[in-house]
Amino acid sequence: MTQTHTDxxxxxxxxxxxxEQKVALPVVRRENITLADGRTLSALVYGTGAPRAFFVHGAGLNAHTWDRTILSLAEPAIAIDLPGHGESSWRNDGAYTPELLAPDLAAALAAWATGPVALIGHSLGxxxxxLTAAHHPGTVSSLTLVDIVxxxxxxxxxxxxxxxxxxxxASVEDAVDHAMSFSLGGSREAARRGVLLNTRTRADGRIEWKHHMARIFSPSDDTxxxxxxxxxxxxxxxxxxxxVTLVAASRGFLSPDDITRFRAHQPHARVVTLDASHNVQxxxxxxxxxxxxxxIPREVRP
Incomplete structure (x- = not known):
């Protein structure tokens, strides 16, 4: 039976x-906060106790992109839905620049982190x-950039x-067919999971992307x-x-020149290359x- 958003x-x-990963299944829950301008910011909280790592996804994704990484990490962690993604509110102006997202990320850290955490961000995240690590250093114990500079x-x-x-x-399966035609999502089962978690059913029964970035990237929309x-x-x-650690994907977005410039700006940073495409997580x-x-910090201050 084909799964739908209803079930x-x-x-x-x-x-x-x-x-599959032969790891323990943590308790996971969703939490929300209201930002100063009334928008909602949503996050997934994994495990119990003080969070030790804070994850931020890239454009067009959502907090669930980190599920497998956090399961492997086996530490209390939080992954947010960036504004305009997942269960978080869209911005009316359609502006999702790092400069505008960083204050919301700082608000998320203030709400959900009980002390400095390892901050991990992929792509746009x-x-x-x-920017958050640079402007709010007391909230962050380390910074990991995943395939981005x-x-x-x-x-x-x-x-x-x-x-x-x-x-x-027309349906979830129609969206899965579309993703598979672009060789996205891996197996059909994995692609279906990604589609289900990244789309919603409209009042008219049509399936649409949850994230605002679809309209921003689309040539058929004027956002x-x-x-x-x-x-x-x-x-x-x-x-x-x-x-600071830079994790580069062997088949990702970063060129040798990008990595060279990164080293020039952060000469003491650790640079690691993993065998992966851009979505390393x-x-x-x-x-x-x-x-x-x-x-990961050994201790998180209460």
Whole structure:
């Protein structure tokens, strides 16, 4: 029987994932906070006790992209839905630059973290995490950037235009067919999980993407795309005083020049390359968790 949003349990995939990975299944719950302007920010809380790691996903994804990595990490952790993604509110202006996302991330840390945490950000989330670590150093014990540095990934983002030419679908399976036609999601089962967690059913019965980025990337929609300032990111990188790790994907967005420039701005940072495409957290989650674990704080202040 084909699963729909009506019978979807967003945590229903976790038991099989934990079984496959041969790890313990943590308690997971969803929490929300209201931001100063009335928007809602949503997050997944894994495990019990003070969070030791805080995860921020990339454009067009959601907090569940970290499920397998966090299962492998086996530490109390939080993964947020960035504004405009998952269960978090969309911005009316359609502006999802790192500069605008970082204050919301700082608010999330203030609400959910009980002390400095290892901050891990992928792609767009990595750039927001970078600015947060630079401007709110007391909240962060270490920073891990997953396959991103300022200015990188623009070609990858522009390549999404054709994928998001279609913004709605007749059914979940229709959306899965679309994802599979672009070789996204791996197996059909994995693609269906991704589609179910990243779409919703409208009142008219059509299936649409949950995240605002679909409309921003789509050539069939007139939602404006607001550009960020890469140079602001490079300047912020020099201001980060906590340990920094760059995890590059062997088939990802980063060029040798990107990594060279990163080393110039953070000469003491650790640089690791993993055998994966851009979404390292889904393709090399065990190896990524191992790298993250080296930066987990031994103690979190109450």
């Amino acid at each position: 979807l349990d967003e945590f229903g995939f976790l038991p099989n994932q934990a079984l 990595g750039l927001a995490a970078l 300022p200015g990188a990934g623009r070609e990858g983002a522009s390549g999404l235009a054709e994928f998001f030419r279609r913004l709605d679908f 404006p795309r607001v550009a960020s300032d890469p140079e602001a990111g490079w300047r912020a990188l020099e201001d980060v005083t906590v340990p 889904e393709g090399a989650f065990v190896a990524l968790a191992r790298e993250i674990s080296t930066d």
